[in-house]
Amino acid sequence: MQSESFLSIGGLTIAVRCGDARLRCHWDDPVSRFLVPPAPPDLDLTVEVSDTLPPSIGELVFESDSVWRMLRDGATYRIECRSESFGDAPYKVATFDEGFTRGTIVMRSDVAHLNPLDYPLDEVTVANLLGRGRGVELHSCGVIDRNGRGQLFVGVSGAGKTTTARLWEGEAAGIVSDDRVIVREHDGAMWMYGTPWHGEAALSLPQGVPLAGVYLLVQAETNALRPLPRAAAVAGLFRCTFPLFHDASALDFTLSFLERLASAVPVRELHFTRDRAAVELVLAA
Amino acid sequence: MKQQNVEQKKAYEKPVVIRFPLRPEEAVLGFCKSNASAGPSGGGCTGVSQCFTKGS
Numbered sequence: 001m002q003s004e005s006f007l008s009i010g011g012l013t014i015a016v017r018c019g020d021a022r023l024r025c026h027w028d029d030p031v032s033r034f035l036v037p038p039a040p041p042d043l044d045l046t047v048e049v050s051d052t053l054p055p056s057i058g059e060l061v062f063e064s065d066s067v068w069r070m071l072r073d074g075a076t077y078r079i080e081c082r083s084e085s086f087g088d089a090p091y092k093v094a095t096f097d098e099g100f101t102r103g104t105i106v107m108r109s110d111v112a113h114l115n116p117l118d119y120p121l122d123e124v125t126v127a128n129l130l131g132r133g134r135g136v137e138l139h140s141c142g143v144i145d146r147n148g149r150g151q152l153f154v155g156v157s158g159a160g161k162t163t164t165a166r167l168w169e170g171e172a173a174g175i176v177s178d179d180r181v182i183v184r185e186h187d188g189a190m191w192m193y194g195t196p197w198h199g200e201a202a203l204s205l206p207q208g209v210p211l212a213g214v215y216l217l218v219q220a221e222t223n224a225l226r227p228l229p230r231a232a233a234v235a236g237l238f239r240c241t242f243p244l245f246h247d248a249s250a251l252d253f254t255l256s257f258l259e260r261l262a263s264a265v266p267v268r269e270l271h272f273t274r275d276r277a278a279v280e281l282v283l284a285a
Numbered sequence: 286m287k288q289q290n291v292e293q294k295k296a297y298e299k300p301v302v303i304r305f306p307l308r309p310e311e312a313v314l315g316f317c318k319s320n321a322s323a324g325p326s327g328g329g330c331t332g333v334s335q336c337f338t339k340g341s
Contacts, residue, residue, distance in 0.1 A: 066315035120314045127314065139311065156308050235305045242314055 008036040010137070010182030010193040011208060012129050015041035020049045022112040030204035031115075031196040043129060045094075047105045047116040053093045054106060056080065062246040068120045070246065077128075081121055086111060094121055100128045123180070123197060127242045131250035135184035136257050139240040141165045141199075142181035142192045144174040150192040150209040151282055152181060153270065154240045155217035162199045163274050164217065171279055175203040183211065183261060190264050211265050213285060220271035223278050225285055233267035234258045 003025045005016045013036065018025035025047065027035060058073030071078045075098040080090040091111045096103040103125075105116045117125070123137070130137055140154040141161035153164045165178035176194025178201040183192050193208040216228070216236045228236065237258045244250035261267070266285075272278035310316050 062313075064313045064315040066310070066313075068314070123314050156311060232303050232305075235303065239305045239307050239312070242312060245313070 004038070006036050006038050006041065007031070007034045008039075008206065009034055009126055009195055010130070010135060011184060011191075012043070012126070012134065013039050013041045014125070015044045016047060016117065017045065018047045018116070020047070020112070022049050022109065023047055023107070024113050024115055027115070030198065030202070031117075033204065034196055034206045043100055043103060043125070045103045045105060045116075047107065049109050049112045050106050051109050053090055053108065054078070054095060056090075062244075064120075068124055070124075079121065079124060092116065092121070094125070096125075096128070100125070100132060119197075123242065126182075126195075127244060130182065130184075131244040131247060131253065133253055135182055136254055136261075137180055137182050137195070137242050138237065139179065139242075140181045141178045142176040142194060143168045143172045144176065144207065144209050145212075145283065146171070146173050148173065148209055149212035150176075152183070152192055152211060152214045153217055154214060154237060156240060159217040160219055160272065160274065161217065162201045164272075164278070165199070165201045165203050167274075167276055167279050171283075174205050174207060175201075176205045176207055176209075178203045183257075184208075185257070185260065185264075188264070190261055211261075213282065214261070214265050214267040215270035215282065216267070218269050218271045220273065222271065223273055223275075223281050224271040225281055226269040226271065228267055228269060230259070230262045230267075233262040236269075237261065237267065 002021055003018045005025060007014045016025060058071035058078060061072045062070040067083060068079055068081050077096045079094045081092045082090050092105060092107045094103055094105045107116055127137060138154055139156060140152050141164050143151045145151055153161060155161055162178045165175050168175060177198050179199035180195040180197040181192050182195055183190055190211040191208050192211045194205040196204055198204040241254060243254045270278060
């Protein structure tokens with residue numbers, strides 16, 4: 001084996017084993033912050049190079065209409081990644097067993113210089129791990145306050161996640177991501193975890209901390225915290241997840257997880273004016 | 286007593302529908318971040334053509 005790496009993202013361990021010297025299996029910042037010593041993996045990935053990618057067989061179960069699609073052939077899932085840069089054919093194909101415990105990534109030789117887990121395969125893979133009863137990834141900014149509590153600011157693109165991260169930079173003990181945060185449940189308590197996937201502020205940390213508050217970002221003329229009925233909280237959170245739309249049981253899990261999240265942690269709207277008063281408001285909550 | 290119960294009765298509130306529109310291109314991890322689309326601007330987004338432009 002040419003190289004072996006172990007990544008821990010959201011408390012999930014992914015082993016990446018590269019057996020070909022042409023592969024670029026080293027990890028740049030910030031992904032390198034998520035490297036851990038060898039441990040029993042939740043997902044064991046082998047990476048190969050071949051100009052004959054596995055044939056596109058099976059039932060199409062999901063089409064993103066852009067850079068990836070998923071097929072299912074019996075108990076095997078197949079994720080094809082495409083790009084205008086590399087022609088019509090997939091430039092890499094990943095196959096997984098039904099439980100997403102083992103997988104193989106096959107890369108064409110002309111793209112072997114790219115990291116095998118480059119977007120979108122990294123996030124699609126983690127979404128599949130989380131959707132199998134493990135947790136939820138949210139489009140959000142995760143802040144660790146000075147008391148070690150997780151404060152999660154949730155919103156679609158343009159909602160103000162990076163702005164929020166910058167407002168907290170002098171006040172926070174850490175910012176685990178300004179764009180993607182994973183939430184998982186441990187012994188009835190909700191925890192948030194950083195991811196390597198960041199926004200414009202390029203903030204990313206691998207830490208996980210107990211979650212104290214969740215805030216749906218609303219840009220407004222004045223700063224205010226507004227409570228939400230639980231159904232509205234779940235709906236507002238759901239639109240900022242990356243669910244497995246093709247998998248009914250995973251969708252059920254995601255919705256029930258969000259309901260438990262909204263029960264365990266206060267979920268409120270944060271109407272904010274993009275100034276530091278919003279930070280004070282959250283700290284006083 | 287009856288009068289008290291009437292007073293304590295919660296006033297009827299007409300149900301309202303709150304819409305939270307999905308953004309499909311974001312929810313399906315279809316694009317990297319750019320001025321026109323959604324996705325993280327970090328990680329491996331420079332690997333494919335849709336992801337050359339980084340944004341907020």
